[in-house]
Amino acid sequence: MAHYLALARKYRPATFDDMVGQEPIANALKNAVVSNRLAHAYIFAGPRGVGKTSMARILAKTLNCPNTKNATPCNTCDICRAISAGQDVDVLEIDAASHRTVDEIKPVIENIAYRPTRSPYKVYIIDEAHMLSRHAFNALLKTIEEPPPFVLFILATTEPEKLPETVRSRCQEFDFPPLRLEALLKRLSFVCKKEGFEVEAGLLRRIARYARGSMRDAISLLDQLVAYAGKSPKTEDLERLLGTPPFSLLARILCALVDGNPSALADVYGEATARVSPERLADELLFLVRDLLVLRLTSSQHLLRFFSESELRTLGDIDPRALTVLFANLLETRNRMRATAHPDLLFEVALMRAAHRGTIADLVRYIQQNPAPPKTHSSTTPPSNPTTRQPQTQTKPAASNWLALRSQILSRLEKPEHRAIIASATLLSSSDDTLVVGIHPNFASQDLALEALQRAMSAVVSRLLGRATRVKIEPDPRLRSKNASLPPALKEKVERVLRLFPGAVVEEIQDVRNGGDDASGAESADQNQASAEGP
Template sequence: MAYLVLARKWRPQIWEDVVGQHHVTATLRNAIQHDRLAHAYLFAGPRGVGKTSAARILAKALNCEQGPTPTPCNECGNCTEIAAGHSVDVFEIDGASNRGIDEIRNLRENIRYAPAHGKHKIYIIDEVHMLTNEAFNALLKTLEEPPAHVLFIFATTEPHRVPATIVSRCQRFDFHRIRSPDIVRHLRHICDSEKISVDDEALALIARKADGSLRDSQSILDQMISYTEEAITVETVSQALGVIDLDVFFEVTSILLAHDANQMMILIDRAVSKGIDLEEFVSGLTEHFRNLLIASASGRADLLHVSAADQKRYLDAAAQHHQADLLRLIRIITDTSFSLKRDPNPRITLELTLLKMVHLDKTVEIGSLLTALGNLERSGTKPSFSPAGSPENTKPPEKKTTVQGVADQSHARPRDSVPKPEETPPPPEPGLIPVTEIETRWDEVIEAVKKKKITIGSFLNEGVVHRIEGETLEIGFAVSNGFHVDAIMRCHHQVEDVLKHLFGIPLKIRCLKGDFSPPRIMPVTPEEKQAGLNELGKKSPVIQKLIDDFDVEAIE
C-alpha cells in the first residue's frame, strides 16, 4: 500500500478529533441532537484548522445508517464512503476550478433528485470565495429555499470576499488559529503512536513555524521524519527549515545593551555567510522584541508561544529592558521590514537599522532631565540622567521641612529668610482678592499665560497657589522644579500682566520651593511637549545637539 502522509492518516474522523475548535463542534453536535440543523453553513478560517474535516464529519453524522447522530459510527457503508471521498450523496467541489455559472446551473439541476443511499444530499464547496459574481447570483434562490434533503457547506479562507447576500443565508462558523500548546500536544500524541523520538523543543519550533495550522505542522513533522533517521531535535528542525535560532536574537539584544557596533557588524556578516534570509531575520527579530515587550509588560511567561526554557529566558532578559525602549525598537524594525522588500540591497538597509539601534540611547524621563538641568544651572555640576523606570528614577523624593524661595523683583530677600509655609493660609488683607478665587480660576490663569508663552504656562501647571502676602502671590513648587522656577521668574512680567487682566488687581509673584501638595494635572498637548523640548535645547547646548543629531522625542 502506498505511504499515507500524516496529515491524511491523522485526519479527524469524529468531533473529538478536531483540535482547538470546541465552539464549532459543540454547536454542531447540539444542532444534530436537537434536530435544529440549518440548510447552509459557512466555515471560515485560516488554512489547515479543520474546516473541510468538520464538513466531512457533519456529512457522516447526517448520513450515518444509525443517524442522524452526533456520533457517527465510522463503520457503516455510508461513513466509510464519505471518509474515502467517493460517496454518491456527498459532493466535494473545488470552488477555484468550478467557479463559473455553468457549474452552478448543473448543481441546481442535480439537487432536485433524492439522495441515493443516505438521508441527505450534501454539497461541500471549498474555497467558495473563488466563485464568480454570476455564479453567486445563480446560487441565491437555491440557497434561500433548497429542497429538504439538501445541505450546503461552504468553506473559505477569505470570508470578506463572499457576498453579503450569500453570508446572510448561511450560519457562519469562524475557525480559529490553533494555539501552539494544542499543536504540540497533538504532535506528541502522533509521535508516541508512530514510535517517533522527538524533543519537546523541536515540537514547539514546528508549532511556531506552522503559525496556527495543524495540517502545516503535520506536514513539517513528516518532512523531519524523512530528514533524520535519529531522534528529531531542535537543531535538526532549525537546520532543515532554515529557522533562525533564538540564540541569534538574544545575542542581538545583548549587543544593543552593550552598544557594541563592532560585534553587531560581525553578527550580520555571520548571518549573511550562513545564507540566512534577511526578511526572515527581520521578521524573527520583530517577534523577539514583541516577546520581550509582553514579558516586560505582563511579567507572565504563559503568554509567549515558546518552550518553557525560552519562556524563562525571556522573563530574565525583559528585566534589562524598559518598555519605552522596546517600543522604539519595534517601531524601527517594523519600518525596516516594509522597506526591505523593495530595497535592491537589503543588507545595507539591515546594517544601517541595527547600527541605529546600537547608538540608540535609553529613554530618559523629562522629570529627570529637568531636575538634572536645574542642578546644573545652580551648582555647575555635570548632570546625571536616570533612565526611565530605573530604581533611581522611581524612588519617591525625600520630604523637606524647609522652603527655599526665589525672590521677586520688589521684595528681594535672602533665600533662607523665606518663611516656612503654614498649614492654614492667613486671611487676605482688606481690598485684595481672596486666594481661594485665584485657586478656583488657576486653570484660566495658566491658559492665558500659555497664549503669551506656552512654556511658561506649562511650567506654571507644576505649581500650586500657596497664599497672598501683601501684594504678592506666592506659588509653591516641588524642590526638584528649580528649572521651572527660574524660567517663570525671568518672565514674571507676563504672568503679572495676566493676573492684573483677570482679577483687576496689580499682583507681584514669588515662587517658593518646598514640600507642597501635588498640583492638578492638566492634559499636555503635543505642541506643549515639543515647545518644552525646544526650550530645553535653548538652555543647554548638549540637549540642542541631541535634538539636531538624533531622533529625540518627548514621551510620557
C-alpha cells in the first residue's frame, strides 16, 4: 500500500506547466499571478483525481515561494516542500468532510485576521467544500466577502451545485474537466520513461481507459500493475489484476452474436462468466461495439476510447448497421440488468436472443439486398457526384447537395446514436441560415433527446458550411403517411419488430408467410422472444 501511494505522489504535478490536460486553467492562473490580478476566493470544481488539489498547492507555492520566477515555484525550498506535503503553517488544508460544523471551522476563521507566519500569503484550501454545514458556510461567508488582503481561499469540490449561491457568487470558479485519454497517456508514458517501465502502447491505453479521466487513478493503477507483474507487465497481467475478460473472449462473443451462432455463444459465454461478472462483461461488450462503430464510421484512430486499432482490425469488417442494432440491444439490456435480481439470467437470454440465427445477420442481409432509394428530394447535383464517394474530402459541400453534406455530417457527429438517426435523414428545406432535416417518425416518437441532436447538428453543419446555420429536426411527413396507412394488425407487428430493434427504420414490408424457411425462422424467433420476456 505504501508503494501504491508512492508513485501517484511522486508524480504529482509541481508547476503550472506540469498540469497535463488542465492547461487552460493553469494558464489562466499563471497569468493572474504574473499580472497581479488574483481573485481572493476560487472554486475549483470537478471530478476526483483531475488535479484540483495539485493546482491549489501549485498556486499557493507560486505565491509563497521566495524563489518563484515567471509564476514557477522552485519546489526545493522549505516552504515549497512543506506546501507539497500539505504541512505548511501558512497554507492550511481543511478537509470539509471531517470538519463540517461551525465549531470546527470557527477557530480557522478566528485566525484569519492574523498575518501569515513566514510567507506573503495565507492560503486556505478547503477540500470537499460542499460538505460544510450551513452554519459553517455562513461563518465563512463573512470572511470571503471581505478577507484581509493577504488571504486567499480555494474551495475544491466535486459537487459545486451544492455550494450556497451566496458563496459561489463571491468566488471565481474554474471547472476542471475529466482528463482526456491523450492527456493521461502522455503523463503515463512520462512516468514509464522516468521509472524505466516497459509498457506497450496498447496496454497503457487500457490503463488510461480504466482511470476514466482521473490522473491519480491512472498512475495508481500503473503502480499496482508494476507491483503485481514487474517492470514489463503484459495485457494479461492487467486483465488478471482487474478481473476483466481477455480481448479474445470478447471477440469470440461478438463474432457469435454477429454470425448468429447461439451454440458458439453459449460456450464462450460460460467461459467468460467463469472469470468476470455479467455486468462487467456487458460493459466491456458495449465498449467494444462503441469503438468498432467509431472505427467503421469515421476511420479515425484517435477517437477510439477503449481498444487499439490493431485489436479492432482483427475482427474484420462488421456491418455498422449490425453494430448499431447490437449496441442498442446491449445498452437496453445493461439498463434492465440494474433493476433485476437475476442480471446473469437476463443478460444470457438477451445475448441468446441476439445471436439467434436469423436476427442481426439476416436483418443486415435484408437491408443490403433492399437498399434504400437515394433520397435526393432537394438535391440539385446527381448522386454520382464524386464528393459523395469521398466523405473525407475537405472541400465545403453546398447545403443543396444533401447526400454529400450528410456523409460529411456523419463522419463528424460524435455520438453513434446521432449517426444512426442521421444516416437515413432527408433534407426538407433549406435557407441561408436554417436547414430543416427530416427524420423517420420512429426516431421522433422515441425519447431520444432530439434537442441534443439539433445542437450537435447545428454545430457540425455550421462548421462544414462555414457560416452559422441552425438545424431544425422534424419527422419526415412522407414517412409518417406511409406508416399510418398500414392496416392495424400489420402496424402492431411492425411496432413489435421496432421494439426488438430500437432505432431501426422500416424501409419495406414483405409478406413472407409462404416461404417455408423464413416462416419457421420467424416462429422460433417469436418463441425466443416470448421466453425472454414472459413471466
